[in-house]
Amino acid sequence: MTQQRRASMADVAELAGVSTQTVSRVANGSPRVDPVTRTRVEAAMAQAGYRVHRAARALRTGRTGVVGAVVSTLATVGNSMLLEAVVDEASARGYAVAVARIGEGGPAEAFERLRDQGVDGAIVVNEASALLRQSELPTDLRLAVVDSPPDDRYAGVETAHAAGSAAATAHLRELGHRVIAHIAGPESSYAAAERERGWRETLVAAGLQPGALLRGAWDSASGYRAGLELLANLDASDPVTAVVVANDQMALGVLRAASELGILVPEQLSVVGFDDVADAANFTPALTTVRQRFDLLGQRAVAAVLDGAEAGSREVIDAPLVVRGSSAAPFVQPA
Amino acid sequence: MTQQRRASMADVAELAGVSTQTVSRVANGSPRVDPVTRTRVEAAMAQAGYRVHRAARALRTGRTGVVGAVVSTLATVGNSMLLEAVVDEASARGYAVAVARIGEGGPAEAFERLRDQGVDGAIVVNEASALLRQSELPTDLRLAVVDSPPDDRYAGVETAHAAGSAAATAHLRELGHRVIAHIAGPESSYAAAERERGWRETLVAAGLQPGALLRGAWDSASGYRAGLELLANLDASDPVTAVVVANDQMALGVLRAASELGILVPEQLSVVGFDDVADAANFTPALTTVRQRFDLLGQRAVAAVLDGAEAGSREVIDAPLVVRGSSAAPFVQPA
DNA sequence: CTCGGCCGTGATATCGTCAACATTGGAGGG
DNA sequence: CCCTCCAATGTTGACGATATCACGGCCGAG
Numbered sequence: 197m198t199q200q201r202r203a204s205m206a207d208v209a210e211l212a213g214v215s216t217q218t219v220s221r222v223a224n225g226s227p228r229v230d231p232v233t234r235t236r237v238e239a240a241m242a243q244a245g246y247r248v249h250r251a252a253r254a255l256r257t258g259r260t261g262v263v264g265a266v267v268s269t270l271a272t273v274g275n276s277m278l279l280e281a282v283v284d285e286a287s288a289r290g291y292a293v294a295v296a297r298i299g300e301g302g303p304a305e306a307f308e309r310l311r312d313q314g315v316d317g318a319i320v321v322n323e324a325s326a327l328l329r330q331s332e333l334p335t336d337l338r339l340a341v342v343d344s345p346p347d348d349r350y351a352g353v354e355t356a357h358a359a360g361s362a363a364a365t366a367h368l369r370e371l372g373h374r375v376i377a378h379i380a381g382p383e384s385s386y387a388a389a390e391r392e393r394g395w396r397e398t399l400v401a402a403g404l405q406p407g408a409l410l411r412g413a414w415d416s417a418s419g420y421r422a423g424l425e426l427l428a429n430l431d432a433s434d435p436v437t438a439v440v441v442a443n444d445q446m447a448l449g450v451l452r453a454a455s456e457l458g459i460l461v462p463e464q465l466s467v468v469g470f471d472d473v474a475d476a477a478n479f480t481p482a483l484t485t486v487r488q489r490f491d492l493l494g495q496r497a498v499a500a501v502l503d504g505a506e507a508g509s510r511e512v513i514d515a516p517l518v519v520r521g522s523s524a525a526p527f528v529q530p531a
Numbered sequence: 532m533t534q535q536r537r538a539s540m541a542d543v544a545e546l547a548g549v550s551t552q553t554v555s556r557v558a559n560g561s562p563r564v565d566p567v568t569r570t571r572v573e574a575a576m577a578q579a580g581y582r583v584h585r586a587a588r589a590l591r592t593g594r595t596g597v598v599g600a601v602v603s604t605l606a607t608v609g610n611s612m613l614l615e616a617v618v619d620e621a622s623a624r625g626y627a628v629a630v631a632r633i634g635e636g637g638p639a640e641a642f643e644r645l646r647d648q649g650v651d652g653a654i655v656v657n658e659a660s661a662l663l664r665q666s667e668l669p670t671d672l673r674l675a676v677v678d679s680p681p682d683d684r685y686a687g688v689e690t691a692h693a694a695g696s697a698a699a700t701a702h703l704r705e706l707g708h709r710v711i712a713h714i715a716g717p718e719s720s721y722a723a724a725e726r727e728r729g730w731r732e733t734l735v736a737a738g739l740q741p742g743a744l745l746r747g748a749w750d751s752a753s754g755y756r757a758g759l760e761l762l763a764n765l766d767a768s769d770p771v772t773a774v775v776v777a778n779d780q781m782a783l784g785v786l787r788a789a790s791e792l793g794i795l796v797p798e799q800l801s802v803v804g805f806d807d808v809a810d811a812a813n814f815t816p817a818l819t820t821v822r823q824r825f826d827l828l829g830q831r832a833v834a835a836v837l838d839g840a841e842a843g844s845r846e847v848i849d850a851p852l853v854v855r856g857s858s859a860a861p862f863v864q865p866a
Numbered sequence: 867c868t869c870g871g872c873c874g875t876g877a878t879a880t881c882g883t884c885a886a887c888a889t890t891g892g893a894g895g896g
Numbered sequence: 897c898c899c900t901c902c903a904a905t906g907t908t909g910a911c912g913a914t915a916t917c918a919c920g921g922c923c924g925a926g
Contacts, residue, residue: 204911204912204913205912205913205914206912214875214876215875215876215877216876216912216913216914217875217876217877217913217914217915218874218875218876219913220913220914221874221875221914223913224914228873228874228875229874229875230873230874230875233874233875247646247647248647248912248913249590249649249911249912249913250586250647250648250649250913251585251586251587251589251590251595251649251911251912251913252586252590252881252911252912252913252914253912253913253914254586254881254913255584255586255587255590255881255882255883255911255912255913256880256881256912256913256914256915257881257913257914257915258881260586261648262629262648269615270605270611270612270614270615271611271612271615271809273608273611276605276606276608276611277605277606279605279630280604280605280606280632283630283631283632284632284634287631287632287634287644292629292631292644292648293629293630294597294627294628294629294630295614295618295628295629295630296618296622296627297615297618297619297622299619299622309622309627311582312582312583312585313585313596313597313627314584314585314586415809415810416809416810416812416813417809417812417813419813420813445810448810448813448814449813451815452813452814452815452816452817455815455816456815456816474606474750474751474752475750475751475780475783477751477752478751478752478754478755478783478784478787479783479787480786480787480790480791480815481787481790481791482787539881539882539883540882540883540884541882549905549906550905550906550907551882551883551884551906552883552884552885552905552906552907553904553905553906554883555883555884556884556904556905558883559884563903563904563905564904564905565903565904565905568904568905583882583883584881584882584883586881586882586883587881587882587883587884587911588882588883588884589883589911590881590882590883590911590912590913591882591883591884591885591910591911592883592884592885592911593911
């Protein structure tokens, strides 16, 4: 089997005894083709091992069949999960996904690369706040942004961060906790701000004073540091007995901090995370957390781009609480 | 600012008063251009906001400037890290990365999609063993495979799994452990087999009997189950005091299992992982593990594809041991 | 019986780029 | 001073697909 050049429409056309135009119609499923002809062409395509040359099609039609995914990092488990969901949904629709990472050049550079690549649209995965100040997106690029503030330059898809966080906080309050702290994500993050809001508003609504507010950077190391700081003065008169952590990875760090300080979870400290990462069920102890539906987020984001959701539109995915072993009623110190 | 169609070479050529061919030469950095002309053309390109139409170029040259990344899942942290490294290296070289996931259709389907997309080459990220039985890769696709058995149909890049695992095992032996178990990855995995080999050979070479061998599926839940099983009969006459776990996520599950059974790590059980995932330093306790250099792996894999490494070639990246708090000398039971 | 219109199909003209060859003008050697 | 050669630039023609228009034949309405 010699290595021939790949078959083109002309080859198939000749083989089937029709014009290239008819082959094109068959390839694109046009209804204006006689069933008999269609069958003959399909046989010829199979025989020649024909496949559409996407570059040629793209040149002619102006559409590439590629969507971009802009991502800041894949070290955050949530981002990976979301990317996976985006890839799945795009593949199912016959689109390819090109990944662009936001590097030192900032989001503008990532968009530059994608535009260069000629994508039909792009999905921005989380942490796109820096975008807001930018002025790209010159209308030629359909855009869906996950977890960013409302903006009428793009379609938005987001988790119900505030509601999820509120549910987590309410869960702790119902267990009997009175001093509930929060370890938030970075200030630049919309998701972090929303989760913080859910925590704060729930407490205020319940007539409780919000506990300490610390801040991390999504990763477990920053969660560990925040945990140490939070737990340093547990002996105070009104000690924290529970903490809502803005994501699971930081919660992992908090668990480690508690362990090192000899503080038992959940006996002395209840910890709730956010994301319900696959590993969360196997933290020590298993983590109570708020589930993000990454699969749905990805599906909706892809749909927004490919089905042409209006810029400015928003879709919100609910986030159910998953109760596991890291939360319990506060331990009452034997006086 | 009206929405014009994008500028083509012809537009730039007219603007600069040269032919499109000269514009092409400038765009491709040909040396056969007078510096003065070059400057003028560059100015015109900037003014017109010109960018190469990659589909047109691909049609003409037959190369797309896209490399594919075939991945089974992004839920395994190692895969995500590797993908990130691949994206970075490819971007640095001006290539785009298209992600294809191995779904129900198996690897063949993923390759089909990539070939369809017209990638210039592809990188297979881990867990590609199923590939071996397949007969795709009809020479038209440059292929680099990470962590798969040697095969002369593709270039291989891999971590020194056996050596890393051996170092971990030796570390435990030097601490004084005599019964060292192993929780391996799935049987289909080359990396898992190599890591198991490193463990076994080190023990045999030291004249020790290999401890129990259990098997998981890379995820923390399977690590938890294996951990429970391993630790169920710790009271035996010759109890295991250390375990080498084939990756960090499974080690996380083992830590949880130990905790639930009231077994102290590292006092009663030393645990060593593999990967050195970002979170490993914040497990409870901080995990001793073998570091995989995902950045290097990604770089070499991309290089292998784009610089045309020979099929059959192999590159091995070393994997240093990182000692943290989950390993210590075995606790001697007060008799 | 004639004519408009639809159906299936074909012919043609690009889409933007680059390879290959053609052309120009001037430098340098004999 | 002429010829050669080379550097710089231009001209032409695909690459493979599809949008658009054109065409022959058949059907049903008037």
